[in-house]
Amino acid sequence: MPETIDLRYPIGTFQPVAYSDKIRESCLADIRFLPQALEAAVQNLDEHQLQTPYREGGWNVKQVVHHVADSHMNGYTRIKLGLTEDFPTIKPYDEVAWANLADIDEVPINVSLTLLHALHQRWFVIVNNIRQDEWERKVFHPESKKEMSVWYLFTQYAWHGRHHTAHINRLRERMGWG
Numbered sequence: 001m002p003e004t005i006d007l008r009y010p011i012g013t014f015q016p017v018a019y020s021d022k023i024r025e026s027c028l029a030d031i032r033f034l035p036q037a038l039e040a041a042v043q044n045l046d047e048h049q050l051q052t053p054y055r056e057g058g059w060n061v062k063q064v065v066h067h068v069a070d071s072h073m074n075g076y077t078r079i080k081l082g083l084t085e086d087f088p089t090i091k092p093y094d095e096v097a098w099a100n101l102a103d104i105d106e107v108p109i110n111v112s113l114t115l116l117h118a119l120h121q122r123w124f125v126i127v128n129n130i131r132q133d134e135w136e137r138k139v140f141h142p143e144s145k146k147e148m149s150v151w152y153l154f155t156q157y158a159w160h161g162r163h164h165t166a167h168i169n170r171l172r173e174r175m176g177w178g
């Protein structure tokens with residue numbers, strides 16, 4: 001496997017999985033502890049380190065942290081829509097363009113970490129209370145023209161948080177930042 005692909009997907013690409021209690025438990029833990037895990041990943045990094053791309057041509061650490069906040073605000077909304085409306089159409093967004101708006105460079109990452117702590121505290125309570133029959137509720141993604149279940153979204157965002165945390169942790173290891 002070429003190294004660039006490996007760096008892009010340090011924990012592998014997202015793989016949809018069928019419902020199981022065991023996966024539910026591990027994804028709940030991912031949603032619950034993502035803010036702490038991401039905070040630990042960036043601990044003690046200085047401004048120069050935060051400006052370092054996690055791979056050549058990739059987002060820098062700061063962009064990654066702000067992106068997780070952007071993405072998970074969308075994810076929180078998508079799951080809430082899926083739980084409260086009948087087959088709603090969700091809103092895609094241009095994540096690359098979002099990562100290039102002024103807030104990403106100007107706002108300290110602590111602001112997004114605080115946001116993620118608050119967001120995930122609410123998000124965890126929602127997903128922890130999803131009834132068995134609600135996991136199969138569906139949303140429609142108009143760009144990929146795909147139906148996605150609430151279960152799919154839940155497991156995807158659990159993966160997504162670990163995916164980006166791993167980008168930063170792998171970078172720290174490669175750079176010897178401790």
Ligand code: NI
Pocket residue numbers: 067071160164
């Ligand atoms: Ni992402």
